[in-house]
Amino acid sequence: MTQKLKPASGLPAKVASQLEAAQAHCRALGSRLTAQRKEVFELLLLRGGAAKAYDLQDDMRERHGRVAPSTVYRALEFLMAQHLVHRVDALNTFIACNAEHQAHHPLLLVCSRCEAVTELQDDETSELVFARLRQADSGFLGADIEVKGVCGKCRAQETKEAARA
Structure with missing residues (x-):
């Protein structure tokens, strides 16, 4: 990285x-x-x-x-x-x-293998998450949202390696 x-x-x-x-x-x-x-x-x-x-x-x-x-x-x-x-x-x-440098709350997709980070601007999803947090009377209202997983490039590499094995 x-x-x-x-x-x-x-x-x-x-x-x-x-x-x-x-x-x-x-x-x-x-x-x-x-x-x-x-x-x-x-x-x-x-x-x-x-x-x-x-x-x-x-x-x-x-x-x-x-x-x-x-x-x-x-x-x-x-x-x-x-x-x-x-x-x-x-x-x-x-x-x-x-993205445009305005007040926003991106979805940050974090690959747990290669540590690549993809920033998505999805106001609808972000607002849905924040609405649920408000309903739960949560204090987590101003944070970026991080989602960990495995990116497409790493998944493709895993598939190649599995096919060779």
């Missing part, structure tokens, strides 16, 4: 575009995507959009020397508040949001 950091010589066009969109999104909300927050988001994107906080800290350390974990966590908290990043509790990982 974790990819090695790409050289800082130049950003891939997709990453540069995502950073520009994040900057515009934050500006529209009246918040500031500071250089440090932007760098943490950039590093996450350079890792394919998914990384653990300590991997991001290591990447920052490669660039700047000593970096406190709290620096990375504060930046990630800001990025989550802006709906640019989601925390995947099942993997203790952060992923870049692949």
Whole structure:
């Protein structure tokens, strides 16, 4: 799941575009995507959009020397508040949001084998789950919904391996 950091010589066009969109999104909300927050988001994107906080800290350390974990966590908290990043509790990982950056509650499909995460925007399903939680007088009303299972790619690989056996 974790990819090695790409050289800082130049950003891939997709990453540069995502950073520009994040900057515009934050500006529209009246918040500031500071250089440090932007760098943490950039590093996450350079890792394919998914990384653990300590991997991001290591990447920052490669660039700047000593970096406190709290620096990375504060930046990630800001990025989550802006709906640019989601925390995947099942993997203790952060992923870049692949949807419009509005208040939403995605369904995060987490593969228990390869640890791939697929983000689905399904407002109808999310609202149904939250309606049931409200009926149960639950306090779980603002969370993302994580569903663990095995992705199609891993299932296909298992089928191939079973056929060879």
